[in-house]
Amino acid sequence: MSNSTERFLLFSLGKEDYGMPLLTVREVIAIPNVTPIPHSPSHFLGLMNLRGQVISVLDLRQKLGIKPTGSGEASVIICDLAPLCLGVVVDSINSVLAPEEGSISDPPDSKVARNVEYITGVCRNGDKLVLLVDISKALSVEDVRAIKKAA
Amino acid sequence: MDDFEKELKAGFLEEAAQLLSETEQTFLQLESNPEDRTTVEKIFRLAHNLKGSANAVGFSQLGEFTHELESYLLKLKDGRLPIDRGAVDILLRSNDFLVSWVSALQTNFEAKVDFAALASELKAQEERRASAVDDSAHAADAAPANESETETEAEAVQPQEQVSEVPSADAFGDESSAPTEDPIAEALAKATLSSLPAPPPSAPSAPVSAKPASATNSGAANAPEESIRIGLGRLEKLLNFVGEMVILHSVLNEQSLSDDKLLLRKTIHQLGKVTKEVQELSMGLRMIPVRQTFQKMQRIVRDTSSALGKQVNLILAGEDTELDKTVLESIGDPLVHLIRNAVDHGVEGADLRRERGKPAAGEVRLSAYHQSGSLMIEIKDDGGGLDPAKLRAKAVEKGIVPANRALSDQEAYQLIFASGFSTKAQTTDISGRGVGMDVVRTNIERLKGDIHIETELGKFTCFKIRLPLTLAIIDGMVVTAENARYVIPLAHVHESVRPAKEDLHFVTGMGDVFSLRGENLPLYRLSGLLGTKGTPRPAPDCIAIVVRTLKHPFAILVDDILNQTQVVIKKLGAEHSRLVGFSGSAILGDGKPALILELPELLAKQNRTGAAPRETAPRENAPKERIAA
Numbered sequence: 001m002s003n004s005t006e007r008f009l010l011f012s013l014g015k016e017d018y019g020m021p022l023l024t025v026r027e028v029i030a031i032p033n034v035t036p037i038p039h040s041p042s043h044f045l046g047l048m049n050l051r052g053q054v055i056s057v058l059d060l061r062q063k064l065g066i067k068p069t070g071s072g073e074a075s076v077i078i079c080d081l082a083p084l085c086l087g088v089v090v091d092s093i094n095s096v097l098a099p100e101e102g103s104i105s106d107p108p109d110s111k112v113a114r115n116v117e118y119i120t121g122v123c124r125n126g127d128k129l130v131l132l133v134d135i136s137k138a139l140s141v142e143d144v145r146a147i148k149k150a151a
Numbered sequence: 152m153d154d155f156e157k158e159l160k161a162g163f164l165e166e167a168a169q170l171l172s173e174t175e176q177t178f179l180q181l182e183s184n185p186e187d188r189t190t191v192e193k194i195f196r197l198a199h200n201l202k203g204s205a206n207a208v209g210f211s212q213l214g215e216f217t218h219e220l221e222s223y224l225l226k227l228k229d230g231r232l233p234i235d236r237g238a239v240d241i242l243l244r245s246n247d248f249l250v251s252w253v254s255a256l257q258t259n260f261e262a263k264v265d266f267a268a269l270a271s272e273l274k275a276q277e278e279r280r281a282s283a284v285d286d287s288a289h290a291a292d293a294a295p296a297n298e299s300e301t302e303t304e305a306e307a308v309q310p311q312e313q314v315s316e317v318p319s320a321d322a323f324g325d326e327s328s329a330p331t332e333d334p335i336a337e338a339l340a341k342a343t344l345s346s347l348p349a350p351p352p353s354a355p356s357a358p359v360s361a362k363p364a365s366a367t368n369s370g371a372a373n374a375p376e377e378s379i380r381i382g383l384g385r386l387e388k389l390l391n392f393v394g395e396m397v398i399l400h401s402v403l404n405e406q407s408l409s410d411d412k413l414l415l416r417k418t419i420h421q422l423g424k425v426t427k428e429v430q431e432l433s434m435g436l437r438m439i440p441v442r443q444t445f446q447k448m449q450r451i452v453r454d455t456s457s458a459l460g461k462q463v464n465l466i467l468a469g470e471d472t473e474l475d476k477t478v479l480e481s482i483g484d485p486l487v488h489l490i491r492n493a494v495d496h497g498v499e500g501a502d503l504r505r506e507r508g509k510p511a512a513g514e515v516r517l518s519a520y521h522q523s524g525s526l527m528i529e530i531k532d533d534g535g536g537l538d539p540a541k542l543r544a545k546a547v548e549k550g551i552v553p554a555n556r557a558l559s560d561q562e563a564y565q566l567i568f569a570s571g572f573s574t575k576a577q578t579t580d581i582s583g584r585g586v587g588m589d590v591v592r593t594n595i596e597r598l599k600g601d602i603h604i605e606t607e608l609g610k611f612t613c614f615k616i617r618l619p620l621t622l623a624i625i626d627g628m629v630v631t632a633e634n635a636r637y638v639i640p641l642a643h644v645h646e647s648v649r650p651a652k653e654d655l656h657f658v659t660g661m662g663d664v665f666s667l668r669g670e671n672l673p674l675y676r677l678s679g680l681l682g683t684k685g686t687p688r689p690a691p692d693c694i695a696i697v698v699r700t701l702k703h704p705f706a707i708l709v710d711d712i713l714n715q716t717q718v719v720i721k722k723l724g725a726e727h728s729r730l731v732g733f734s735g736s737a738i739l740g741d742g743k744p745a746l747i748l749e750l751p752e753l754l755a756k757q758n759r760t761g762a763a764p765r766e767t768a769p770r771e772n773a774p775k776e777r778i779a780a
Contacts, residue, residue: 035744036635038681039730047736047744052391054721054736054744084725139726 008123010094010130011077014066017130018090019097019123024135026078026085028093032057048087050078057087058139081136088135097130099123104132156209157260163208164257165380170197171250176446178242179453185234194242195224201249213252216266220245223273232277241276243450245269383476386436390623393426393433394719398742400426435473437623441519441528442470444483448490448517455494461501462511463494468518474526475621478598482528482618485591489530489614490515492587497532497612507609509533525600526620531613537606539563564604568592598622599642627718627747629739630696630709632677633684636745638718638737639707643750645699647712652691665695665706672697672706680707680732680753698750707750716740720747731756 008019009028034046034057043062047054057076061068068074073092078085104121118138123130174197181190198221206214224242226232248269255262400423407416445467456463474482498504498513505511516531539560546552546566558566568588595602600618619625619642627638628647648667655674656664663674674695678684688710695706718737721744723730732753733746 033743035736035746037727037730037733037746038683039732040727044726047746049738049742049744052393052395052738054723054738056724056726058726086724086726 007096007098008130008132009077010097010125011075011090012069012092012094013061013064013090014069016066017094017125017128019130019132020077020079020135021132022096024079024081026080029076029078029087031074031076031089032087045089048076050087053085055085055087057089059089060135060138061089061091063139079135084136086135086139088139097123097125099125107131159208160210160260161257163204163210164253166204167201167253168250168257170201171246171253172443172447173197175243175246175450178239178246179449181234181242182236182239188228191224191228191234195221195228198224210256212264212266213249213256216249216252216270219270219273223277226277238276241273245273381436386433389433389436390719393430394738395742397426397430398738398740401740402742434621434624437475437477437621438473439476439479440471440473441479444479444486445470445517445519447483448486451487451490452494452515455491456498456513459495461494461498461513463498463513463515465490466514466516468516469520472519472521472526473620474519474618475623477622478526478618478620481594481598482616485594485616486517486528486530488587488591490517493530493532493534493612493614497534499535503535521620522617524620526618528616528618529613530616531611533611536608536610536612537564537567537604538608542566561604564606567604568602599640622720624717624719625747626715627737628696628715629713629745630677630694631711631713632681632709634710635683636713636739636743637677637681637709638739638745638747639696639750640734640747641715643698643700645697645704647694647696648706649691650693650695650708652689663708665708667695667697667706670704672704674706674708675754675757676708677748678710680757705754718747 007022009022009025010017010019012018029050032048032050034048036046037044037056043059045057045059048057049055055078060066069091071092074089075093076087076089077093078087104123107116107119107122118134119131120134121132123132174194177190177194177197181187181194184190198217202214202217202221205211205217220242223232227234227238232238248266252262252264252266255264400419404419404423407419410416448467449465452463452465493515494513498515499507499509501511504513514533516529518529518531520527539558540563542563543552543558543566546558546563546569547554551566551569552558568591592602595616595618598618599622600616603615603617604612605615606612626641628641628644630637630639650665650667654666656666658664661673663676665672665674693708693710694712695708696712697706698704716739718739720735720737722735723733727733732749734749734752735747736744737747739745
């Protein structure tokens with residue numbers, strides 16, 4: 001994590017700032033038309049067609065229990081998490097950040113926190129706190145279990 | 152090991168695997184036509200290539216063994232050793248050995264293999280037979296290419312001598328007692344040896360003739376087209392983009408209709424033609440001829456028939472028929488099984504054949520052809536056929552069928568697919584354990600195909616396999632339920648009916664029932680199966696789709712049918728691995744994805760978990776319907 005060359009794509013979920021490794025981002029698109037999938041957890045918005053490839057679109061805000069801002073800036077980040085390829089809905093895309101070496105600290109060890117294994121680190125960007133997330137962890141902590149239950 | 156080296160090795164192994172499957176064919180050709188020096192030279196070249204590239208990428212062990220093989224081949228090529236059944240046997244065994252070796256290396260580049268036993272056997276063959284070469288060479292010269300009876304006799308004697316010379320049993324002992332630490336090596340050694348043809352039977356076993364000579368010649372005449380290898384992943388990407396192109400074209404086409412620029416519309420029309428052409432071409436890229444799979448069967452027939460002491464000729468037809476690669480790969484094992492069965496159970500022993508006035512050599516015909524959008528594969532033997540009475544008796548004895556149940560002949564034939572069913576009294580190595588045929592049928596059904604039997608007692612048995620040409624594209628019916636679109640594979644749809652109100656009934660404990668021409672079918676609402684909420688459309692505005700391909704017929708109620716179309720199946724990502732009821736997704740004409748329903752799964756799921764909702768849901772609807780009626 002202390003690798004200084006690693007860059008992050010910053011995005012907002014509600015009023016909070018998050019970042020994910022830029023290398024896992026394939027592209028960013030506007031919210032597409034999706035086909036809902038029956039028997040799936042509610043944050044599974046559905047399937048979209050990305051130039052011939054069928055990709056699942058998931059709402060990270062719903063997954064993490066964050067209220068959407070409704071700013072109309074919502075976008076989908078297409079993440080390449082081999083072997084998975086997912087579209088992740090976020091409130092807005094902000095910038096790309098290349099944190100200086102040593103500026104990333106471990107996530108705070110909070111006693112009230114639950115299910116925050118997906119936060120890999122914390123970093124300051126100006127006066128804001130950016131939470132660096134592992135997308136596959138953030139989305140799949142409970143998903144597999146949830147889908148199993150639904151099935 | 153760096154990536155480059157890994158890639159190099161992986162590439163070599165893939166190539167080697169293909170080379171080896173080619174060599175097997177040439178060995179068999181060699182046996183049927185030992186005079187053909189060009190075949191020997193071809194084999195020699197293949198072995199030489201293998202040796203060269205094995206050494207080049209650093210599989211030195213493999214190089215050493217192929218070196219032994221090469222020097223043996225060199226002697227064959229120069230005529231210093233006779234080419235006969237014994238020689239072909241050891242070549243085939245070396246080939247098997249190499250095949251399993253290569254596949255072991257494919258899983259682990261570091262795999263070590265103990266090849267000393269086979270290598271020394273090769274050497275021993277070389278030396279021992281070199282002394283006998285004058286004799287045999289003479290015999291080979293004397294024997295005309297078309298077999299006479301005397302030659303058959305000579306051949307029958309020869310292999311017996313050779314096998315008694317070759318210490319195959321000793322080799323086995325040596326190898327198993329040798330301190331091999333590598334389990335792979337041991338497994339390999341066993342595999343190699345267990346695939347050894349059994350000791351020569353007392354009856355002379357003529358070589359299995361490969362395909363007719365004329366076919367070989369014509370194959371050689373039109374030189375093979377040059378080809379390149381492409382990873383399946385890249386091909387899939389290409390197909391995706393082509394699909395997208397087709398969709399974009401239709402959007403463009405729609406836009407141009409409101410435009411009066413003639414040139415634009417003409418160009419778009421032209422583009423449409425080209426696009427269609429490109430689409431057809433790219434779809435065809437997944438298709439490969441059945442030739443290679445078919446030719447592998449020659450080896451199976453050869454080994455099986457000689458182990459059983461039968462004479463069986465395999466006749467191939469339609470090897471150029473094309474089939475989707477994935478379908479072809481999955482049909483290999485069932486075919487091997489059916490072919491073995493045909494040789495073992497189908498073709499009778501020589502005595503019985505003589506009694507029945509049939510030629511001594513049995514015949515198994517393997518053919519492929521297209522029929523109404525499907526691929527047909529037929530395996531036909533000229534053996535004893537199936538006896539329905541015998542099958543019935545056996546099934547009753549095994550408790551598969553109750554004694555008092557009458558069976559039609561066709562039903563009796565189908566019994567051979569029941570698990571644990573085998574009519575042959577003795578279990579042999581080849582077949583007779585009765586575990587295979589049910590697997591054959593399951594595999595074929597998994598490919599969305601079916602298998603059918605035609606037989607005449609004392610004359611023949613023919614297995615007809617019907618397979619879809621590809622698993623990548625299906626004919627689908629696009630239906631709607633609660634404003635969402637779904638694709639139902641057309642293969643499942645028997646008919647679609649607009650039900651009248653009085654045909655829909657609700658029975659407590661059974662759920663909805665649909666009366667269709669006097670038949671009462673269980674009825675499921677698609678929206679109910681999918682768990683989507685909403686008020687279902689009343690009776691005359693919905694459509695019932697009748698499905699009869701599964702064990703029990705039933706009907707599915709959908710809101711509407713939009714159209715019938717061919718769709719490309721896209722697998723769902725791993726994030727949906729727990730989702731049941733859908734076989735994949737497809738992109739429809741407007742570019743939006745829709746789910747493809749897997750009705751058997753969906754129903755099984757409903758019956759497992761949905762007993763309660765199924766009872767309550769209709770109850771809510773039922774009064775409404777009654778009022779409506």
